Amino acid sequence: MAHQALVDVIGPGIRPGSDTSHLSILATIHTMYILARGPIEAAGIGLVGKKGDVAFRCNFATVDDKMVVTDRRAGRIKEPDTTELVKAFEGLTIEGIEVVVEGGH
Numbered sequence: 001m002a003h004q005a006l007v008d009v010i011g012p013g014i015r016p017g018s019d020t021s022h023l024s025i026l027a028t029i030h031t032m033y034i035l036a037r038g039p040i041e042a043a044g045i046g047l048v049g050k051k052g053d054v055a056f057r058c059n060f061a062t063v064d065d066k067m068v069v070t071d072r073r074a075g076r077i078k079e080p081d082t083t084e085l086v087k088a089f090e091g092l093t094i095e096g097i098e099v100v101v102e103g104g105h
Contacts, residue, residue, distance in 0.1 A: 045102055060085055079103045 009016045010024045019037045038055035049055055060082060062071035082103045089101035 042102075047100070047102060 008014070010020050014020055016024075017037075019040055022040075036057070038057040039049065041057050042049060042055040047055070059072060060074040060077060061069050062074045064070050086101050086103045089099060092099040092101070
């Protein structure tokens with residue numbers, strides 16, 4: 001007889017993404033402190049946040065002339081090919097919020 005079940009690999013309501021999965025393997029995950037890849041990867045390249053900071057992880061993407069994303073990873077470009085793109089963001093401030101873009105990964 002076949003059985004079907006739902007398993008909470010990490011915990012009820014916690015999706016097993018790359019962030020939560022890695023933390024659970026290291027036995028450091030706690031439901032009070034669910035991180036995302038942004039803060040984890042920021043720490044990995046030496047960016048230390050302070051209270052009130054927000055860290056996002058994102059990719060460069062390729063868009064067509066109508067701004068429709070045609071390649072969500074821009075051909076998986078890496079440093080040094082991303083150096084000029086990263087430099088284009090230097091000094092960017094949006095509505096008083098400082099934006100810091102670092103290459104890596």
